[in-house]
Amino acid sequence: MHSHKMTKIALKDPTWVRYGLIAISLGTIFLFLCLPLLTIFFEAFAKGWGNYFDELTDFNARAAMRLTLVVALISVPLTVVFGIASAWAIARFEFRGKSILITLIDLPFSVSPVTAGLIFVLLFGAHGWFGEWLQAHDVKIIFAVPGIVLATLFITCPFVARELIPLMQEMGNEEEEAALSLGASSWTMFWRVTLPNIKWGLLYGVVLCNARAMGEFGAVSVVSGHIRGVTNTLPLHVENTYNEYNAVGAFAAASLLALLAVVTLVLKTFLEWQQQRDRTAISQP
Amino acid sequence: MSIILNNISKHFGNFSALKDINLEIPEGELVALLGPSGCGKTTLLRIIAGLERPDTGQVLLKGEDKTYQDIRERGVGFVFQHYALFRHMSVFENIAFGLRVKPRNKRPSEAEIQKKVHALLELVQLDWLQNRYPDQLSGGQRQRIALARALAVEPEVLLLDEPFGALDASVRKDLRQWLRHLHENLNVTSIFVTHDQEEAMEVASRVVVFNHGVIEQQGSPSEIYDNPANEFVSRFIGDTNIIPLEHHNADWLALSGLSIATNANTANEVHVRPHDLEITKSNNDNAATATLKDWQHLGALIRIELAKKGVNGTPDIIYAEMPNEQFKRLQLGKGDKVELRIRHAHWFDAA
Secondary structure, three states: HHHHHHHHHHHHOOOHHHHHHHHHHHHHHHHHHHHHHHHHHHHHOOOOOHHHHHHHHOOOHHHHHHHHHHHHHHHHHHHHHHHHHHHHHHHHHOOOOOOHHHHHHHHHHHOOOOOOHHHHHHOOOOOOOHHHHHHHHOOOOOOOHHHHHHHHHHHHHHHHHHHHHHHHHHOHHHHHHHHHOOOOOOHHHHHHHHHHHHHHHHHHHHHHHHHHHHHHHHHHHHOOOOOOOOOOOOHHHHHHHHHHOOOHHHHHHHEEEEHHHHHHHHHHHHHHHHHHHHHHHHHHO | OOOOEEEEEEEEEEEEEEEEEEEOOOOOOOEEEEHHHHOOHHHEEEEEEHHHHHOEEEEEOOOOOOOOOOHHHHHHEEEOOOOOOOOOOOHHHHHHHHHHHHHHOOOOHHHHHHHHHHHHHHHHHHHHHOOHHHHOOHHHHHHHHHHHHHHHOOOEEEEEOOOOOOOHHHHHHHHHHHHHHHHHEEEEEEEEEEOOOOHHHOOEEEEEEEOOOEEEEEEEEHHHOOOOOOHHHHHHHHOOOOEOOOOHHHHHHHOOOOOOOOHHOOOOOOEEEEHHEEEOOOOOOOOOOOOEEEEEEEEOEEEEEEEEEOHOOEEEEEEEEHHHHHHHHHHOOOEEEEEEEEEEEEEEEOO
């Protein structure tokens, strides 16, 4: 106890240092986070509520929202399946190439999104590897919805897996073995034992993945072709309208993305709290 | 249900966990698989359960070959070392799990489940905990709930992995007795793994001693204690004085009543249990074989530390044990010279 106090005193900086540091962090957050966020809403409502809602119910805006939702609805479940499958494989089995798999799962985090988009153009574009074959069979991937989904999947696939791998490794598989020894089928075991144990981590991954799927710009921009009302997602719609000097339209769409971010943040905090609670429960004797 | 294991071997990479194990466990026995950690005993338990497949060999349950059968079709109850209770389910739901996941045509009704779970809760004397969650229970309570959960599906064999390993010493003592009585009442063939020889001797009706993936000896606790098959078993079960048969020991062993000549074949070590060493006060200090150094109270017994001349004059310490009363009657003090008499000894050829 005594030495603890000593270190505390030793580490105690002068008052001006402490308040200086607090001021710098608060100032930065206000300048780079709060101010832009406020600007979005300020600009969006610059010409009144009516204009704001007109811009949001505009045909192209609605098409962009619909596409964004469709892309998220397809890519989030696929990411969940991929995440559970790979986390299961990594946490439960020993196999050759396991460390390579763990490294590769992180690849989308380290590749620039534009490069990711470009990969798909080079593969499926008109002059790409499979371009001729796709044209001959009348399959459109690039400058169409499938390309946008593929690019989003590439970007979001690590989110759930990254959450679940450490969680499942830490949990071990005794509870699952216990379920099997009591006569449960693998399917029952998964639904009634594994899933309830990983649910908070899984939801956390889903929330982050969803935010990214809806907000992704770079990769989607390359493969989308910016066809208004057809292949524009919400972030692309923001860019389009802004380039057309329609500030209200751009900021109205951006306000939706900002709201998504706020909701994500709240959910993320809640889920972190839940996970923390579960973990302290486990560690109790 | 009887269990027969034929030529079971198991490797993990280059490590050979089990080497050609043959073991027969008659119905209704309570068997301890005993050995130091890493000796393969838990692997064998998991192979019997079907949680692990042997590389070679057969597992026969009730005479049927079940080597490749899935754990859920074997009719075994498994109690895990760390209990593995479902942490998101109440105690009641934990015990009911095995009944609820039965195929629909075999699943009992809700009323039957209620009745069964309560009967099991009463059996483990924890009826009042039914609505608690595992993290609200003590270690001993978790252990008993894990046992009740395993018993819910009426297994024909009960397998327990280090059942008392994670418990306090006092709780462990109570649970040992309790498990033995439970076994007497249920009469389910039961196997438990332990590294604690005292626990194995106290609870089991048969003990199988393992080391380095092979069975060193099996038999009733008294057989194993009184007639250890080899040097390892003798060292591992109970306390023993290990005396190498070297020249400097020959004289005092002979004086203490052990004649080496008669056992000179291949033995190079003699093991003497502390309670097989008799002490008397020496009448002739110069001829005495040992000096009393110190003693410790072990409850009803006294452990006596004796020093006898070793190589180069450095004293060798050996231990003797005797009841408190007897020690008092001897009226010995620190530094007294004593005569030794060896009542019983085991001879081994140590590698």
